[in-house]
Amino acid sequence: MQPQEFAPPAELRATIKCFWHTSLTLGEQTAGWEVMPDGYAEIIFCFGGVCSVATPGGWQPLSSPFLVGLLGQPALFRAPHQLEILGIRCFPWMVFELLGLPAGQDGVRSLAHPLAQLQAPLTQWLQAGNLPEAVAMLAQYLGQARPRGASGSLLDKAGEAMRAAQGTLPVSQVAAAAHATVRTLERRFKQSAGYTVKDVSGLMRFEQARNHLWQHPAASLAALAHELGYADQAHLSREFKRYSGLTPAAFARKARRG
Structure with missing residues (x-):
């Protein structure tokens, strides 16, 4: 089911890209799925079962809600x-401030946070088939939790410039858009996101490259590299494999198979 x-x-x-909802039917056996890296942090509520993430030490159960921060490699869940999943897609330079937590690079983590008090009432709304009320409850809670004075800040301006350019701006131009020195x-960015502007960009x-190849697997890699501001096709291939574990050509073949 599409979210x-x-x-x-x-x-x-300026803090949240969107709320989203999906239902997964995973069959009689415990099933897994892969989440690819992207430019967002996600707050995830799960309903109907316990979600676990693969770690070097084995499968780690996650309490609901949990945080999926910026990923350097695909993450495997089961x-x-x-x-049923209700998610909050956040900009990574704002999510920790929103939650009142120190920034970190730990990827996927359970949240010991007052937000967890919404699990029971959200469950009731979803069981009643009233998804809009569940989303409205989340929005109301986060609107009250949002730090005051955040709108129009340096991070807002920097994030807006990065989103408009889809991550292709050099740091100096992001700083200029935010009216700040590099x-x-x-x-400020490292304090808020746990990562540098270059990391997030x-x-x-x-x-953008992943989405384009999934939708257009026959696309020219050289043209895509030029469009997205990579130095050349080899640069695109190195960065793509760094985040996905696959070359762009291998990912395109996977996309053709659906």
């Missing part, structure tokens, strides 16, 4: 039978 997306209210648009921008650009 259903909901736009956030105006006061949250859950039993039927699973040093100030990098310091690289993921945003990879996401």
